[in-house]
Amino acid sequence: MLFLFTGFLAYSRLSSREEEAGMVFSNLILATIIVLAVGAVVFGLTVALRTYVKYRGKRVITCPETQKAVAVHVNATNAARKALFGKSYVRLDQCSRWPERQNCGQECLSQVNADPALCLVWNMVDHWYKGKTCAYCQKPFTEIHWHDRHPALLAPDHTCVQWNEVAPEKLPEVFETYLPVCWNCYIAETFRRQNPEKVLDRTWERGPGGEYIPKEDSAAPVAKPATRN
Numbered sequence: 001m002l003f004l005f006t007g008f009l010a011y012s013r014l015s016s017r018e019e020e021a022g023m024v025f026s027n028l029i030l031a032t033i034i035v036l037a038v039g040a041v042v043f044g045l046t047v048a049l050r051t052y053v054k055y056r057g058k059r060v061i062t063c064p065e066t067q068k069a070v071a072v073h074v075n076a077t078n079a080a081r082k083a084l085f086g087k088s089y090v091r092l093d094q095c096s097r098w099p100e101r102q103n104c105g106q107e108c109l110s111q112v113n114a115d116p117a118l119c120l121v122w123n124m125v126d127h128w129y130k131g132k133t134c135a136y137c138q139k140p141f142t143e144i145h146w147h148d149r150h151p152a153l154l155a156p157d158h159t160c161v162q163w164n165e166v167a168p169e170k171l172p173e174v175f176e177t178y179l180p181v182c183w184n185c186y187i188a189e190t191f192r193r194q195n196p197e198k199v200l201d202r203t204w205e206r207g208p209g210g211e212y213i214p215k216e217d218s219a220a221p222v223a224k225p226a227t228r229n
């Protein structure tokens, strides 16, 4: 009887160890599946986010049909959604030639895919202003404000316009003939032009000791005349 009881105890211990080992094994498999699933989701989201960042924003490219500059916009949200599932699907959702040419083959996408950053409007504007000085105050442009206080452009007819008010497809042509103007000077010159009766140009300035110093005549900056083909 004692022998049978001892044998039962030994069998029970063995059985519970096997159960423990089985549970540990099951938990390991479950943990591996969870880690792989989380890894796949993180990887997919990273690829989708990169795709969205890569294709967001307006671009200026050369239309293969007209050989003229056009502004296009890639459907970045859709491209990111497809990238999430490992697919590459890049299509336009806006073009300055639409809706007339909405059914074109979108051959211009080869230019976008060749260098997505090069044709991005933000980069074009940043590159153009960088290293230049304001036509009025001569202050150099450093950081461009994208959401407010946009820098401006001085036209050959002496009118000023903020860069974001120019149609993106016109920017390459405008950059050839206009001069850069900082936001402060844009505001001052716009006020001066709109309210000439309220502006008095001083012909003197104060020196370090408060003394009167006659100002040298400074001619207004002149932009290059526009050349139209």
Ligand SMILES: [Zn+2]
Binding pocket: 134, 135, 136, 137, 138, 139, 181, 182, 183, 184, 185, 186
């Ligand atoms: Zn200025």
